[in-house]
Amino acid sequence: MASGRKSIIAVCLFLIFVLVLSSSLASTPRTSSHSNNVSDTIKAIFSLLLPSGFFNSGTLYPESRYPPGTPGRWPPTACPFPLPNLLTHNPVERDGGSNVAIREALSSLNEYLAARTSATDIDSLAIAVVTPAGTIFDRGYGVLKANDTGAKQHLVDKHSIYRIASITKMFTVFETLLLRERGVLDFDDPVEKYIPEFKPPSASRGWSEHLRDREHGKEEHVRRLGRDSPRVSLRQLASHTGGLGRDFPRRDIGKWPITKDWPTISPERNTTFENVLGTIKDTPLLSVPYSYPIYSNVGFDLLGLANVAANLQSAKENGADLAEEPKTHKELVKRDIFDVFGLNSSFYRLPEDKYLKDHIAVPAKDFEWTNTVLGDLDDAAGGQYSSLSDLAKLMQVFLSPNPPSKEHSYLPALLREWLRPLHIWSEGLQAVGAPWEIEYLPSNLDYGRRPGPSPPPVPYPPPSTPRRVPIYSKSGNLPGYHSLFALNPEFGFGVVVLVTGTYSNTHEFIFQALTRLQPAFQKALEAQVQEQYVGQWELAEGDDGAGNLAIVSLLDSQLFLTHLIVDGIDVLRVMQEANDEFQSDPVPPGVPRRPLSRPVALWSTGRLHEFRMVIGRPSLNDARFIGCFPYWVSIDPGLTARGASLDLVYWEDGELVYPSAGVRFKKKTGRW
DSSP: OHHHHHHHHHHHHHHHHHHHHHHHHHHSOOOHHHHHHHHHHHHHHHHHHSOTTGGGTTSSSGGGTSOTTOOSOOOSOSSOOOOOOGGGTSOOOGGGTTOHHHHHHHHHHHHHHHHHTTSTTEEEEEEEEEETTEEEEEEEEEBSBTTOSSSOOOBOOTTOEEEOGGGHHHHHHHHHHHHHHTTSOOTTOBGGGTOTTOOOOOTTOOHHHHHHHHHHTOHHHHHTTTTTOOOOBHHHHHTTOSOOOSSSSOOOOOSOSOSSOOOOOOSOOOOOHHHHHHHHHHSOOSSOTTSSOOOOHHHHHHHHHHHHHHHHHHHHHTTOOGGGSOOSHHHHHIIIIITTTTOTTOBSSOOSOHHHHHTBOBOSSSGGGGSOOOOTTTHHHHOOEEEHHHHHHHHHHHHOSSOSSGGGTTHHHHHHHHSSOSEEOTTSSEEEOSSOEEEEEESOTTTTOOSSSSOOOOOSSOSOOSOEEEEEEEEEEETTEEEEEEEEGGGTEEEEEEEEESOOOHHHHHHHHHHHHHHHHHHHHHHHHHHHTOEEEEETTOOOSSOOEEEEEEETTEEEEEEEEETTEEHHHHHHHHHHHHHTOOOOTTOOOOOSSOOEEEEEOSSTTEEEEEOOOTTTTTOTTTTTHHHHTTSSOSOEETTEETTEEEEETTEEEEGGGTEEEEEOOSOO
């Protein structure tokens, strides 16, 4: 024992000597080649005394992270991939449960909101944080009837009802998709299939031609307006990519420009089927369809009409009693969404029910919008009222990996399809879906945070953003009412915010929530992944001495298989060498070749505990500007053994299974 201690002391003294020597040499002006020679010499001395990979301790497969002769730290993969979302299957409990980080994040959020809502620009705010298990946090701040200063005031809560404005569009698209699942319509059906009067001008007809013809009164051009109409689909209406304007009919303000008396938004829009379709026919499209999104309430007016018409058409073909079928958007959504999912505080017209009327939040200013009826045509674009509780119920359905009923077994697949971008803006941080407003936030969203209820502004984007997390949201604004419904499906939670007052930036409240919650949910997810997958795995039925081993690691918040030894064969090395030899790609100029037998990413297939080993193409994996391309194109190499692909691994009954080799591993307990 004493001899061992002396050896350790001797090695430590030698290390100190070499480090001092290195420091003194580095501080002396030398040529770069001389410095490199000194560094290489020191490393050579260390390599004689210390185990391989000592310099890179802290990683389970150090050689793959630091290629010889390459300065700096290599990322484990050029294509960061999300962890399997175990939080959807094992959600966070109410108020964070036993998770201290989430409890502290929710407490910090509560402190921030309590302070922020004391300002006069906010009459009330209701917020909920939701997981697949339900609401884990809900709070209300401010008074319910801000316009009635003489009456006894009640605080808002989860049962308070708000106008949700354009969050209505989310319900309209959901209705379209539900009808599609019943075979009533197709998302890519042309609008005129259900609204024959929809006849926009040719996409090539621009505004110069339109204004010139209008000025000269060319009737022949006017007669040709309805011909050669472009094909606009229901999907384009749902994603604002049909080229339609925002609101029809437009208001003519006469003289322009002006510096005062700017027209105000009026509750009376005089929107009718005839004047909307007439304006579409007589006015050039704002842009060529599918070129880029232009926010269009008119498009959602038409989508609501198409839903109703398609349902009636299908009912007639099936011999149903048309008298029993919904004739308006509000009736259709009540039948297919409100009643089915138990949304008992959602509607489009102020109810007679005293309980519901008493729970409607009213702003101090613009309170007349509380009672404003948008009408059957505009209802689909923004006419809905809902409570925090109702929106949280629907968010729970959207987040859950399991369908709410046998009749809706298709919902998880529908949501995977629905939560997708259809147009990505050129700055790469925002996108548009149907009707989602998508933001790609950095996964390290807590960058720059300091303790306290109100953190300082976070640098956006932060200096290093290895991966971005998509947030699928829908916002809504009417005078006095502001709302936002935001989903974070990768981490199994979402946030709903409903506001009355003059402050309209509900995105700020969502960002404040995400800034606090994202790091806590990240830790919770990593803890579950660590417990479920990470560690050293040995043969389930004992090793015969041939050397069988699997090691699974978390590197940069991603899941990797760092070792896979079967019958003494390094499987990862064989697969990477074979892949590189098969592809025979030369290393691009200026790109150093990373060594083979490096960690291999495990990408979830979307089925619980099932993964593919993502080898990529080793000669291209680190090439500049290639990113994820070598990885996703190399999944499933087309080679099988024992009926399974060579890149398939999964966990079953607590064991790691590599089926193509016919081996099962059990997790080694204790230190490894």
